[in-house]
Amino acid sequence: MKDLTISLAKRIANCCTTWSVRSALHSDSLTVTGVFIFPADFPAFTGHFPGKPILPAIMQLAAVSYLADLAVGENIRPQQYNRAKFKTMVQPGDEIHIELKMDCHNSIWTGAFSLRQKNGELVSSGSVQY
Numbered sequence: 115m116k117d118l119t120i121s122l123a124k125r126i127a128n129c130c131t132t133w134s135v136r137s138a139l140h141s142d143s144l145t146v147t148g149v150f151i152f153p154a155d156f157p158a159f160t161g162h163f164p165g166k167p168i169l170p171a172i173m174q175l176a177a178v179s180y181l182a183d184l185a186v187g188e189n190i191r192p193q194q195y196n197r198a199k200f201k202t203m204v205q206p207g208d209e210i211h212i213e214l215k216m217d218c219h220n221s222i223w224t225g226a227f228s229l230r231q232k233n234g235e236l237v238s239s240g241s242v243q244y
Contacts, residue, residue, distance in 0.1 A: 122173070125156060126180050135185045142218035146185035147211070150177050154206035169204035174238050178227045181214050182244060190223060190244040198240030202231065210237060 133148035152159070152169055159167035175195065183189050204210055209232040216225040223244040229237040 122157060122176065123180070126150075126173070126176055129153070129156065129177070130180065133181060133184055144185050144216045146181045146214050146216065148177070148181045148184075150210045150212065152204065152206060152208070152210070156206065159206055167206055169208075171198075171200050171238070174200070174204065174210075174229055175242075177210070177212060178214055178225075178229075178242065181212055182216065182223070182225065182242075185214070185216060186223065192242050192244055194243045196241045196243075198238065200238045202235055202237045204229075204237055208232075214242075 129150045129152050131149045131151055133146065136145045137143065152173075154167070156169075158170050158173045162168060162170050175192070175198070179190075179192055182192075211230045211232065212227065213230075214225050214227045216223055218224075224241065225244070226239075226241045228239040231237060
């Protein structure tokens with residue numbers, strides 16, 4: 115299972131076509147954005163669901179965490195997700211735009227995220243504590 119997790123983490127990086135970080139002047143606030151395209155051969159689609167593949171919610175959250183790691187320059191593990199809502203399915207080849215607004219207080223990062231289809235339709239949203 116650990117090998118599969120490592121493999122999926124590496125594959126998430128390959129699905130990220132572009133990303134950027136904006137920081138607020140004199141603040142511990144960051145906004146990181148990224149664009150992801152998950153191809154049909156992405157392993158998380160296997161068996162989820164046969165004939166109508168959709169990206170599992172956990173992989174959407176993993177993409178958010180990948181961007182968080184890029185934004186702060188180190189591996190930070192999510193400790194808690196709140197108000198996570200999954201509104202629309204992500205299918206192979208969909209272009210997904212992710213925005214994560216992060217703040218750091220007392221060495222604890224928190225963030226609010228949203229995933230949207232290329233046309234702006236909300237896919238998922240929520241908050242996270244690292």
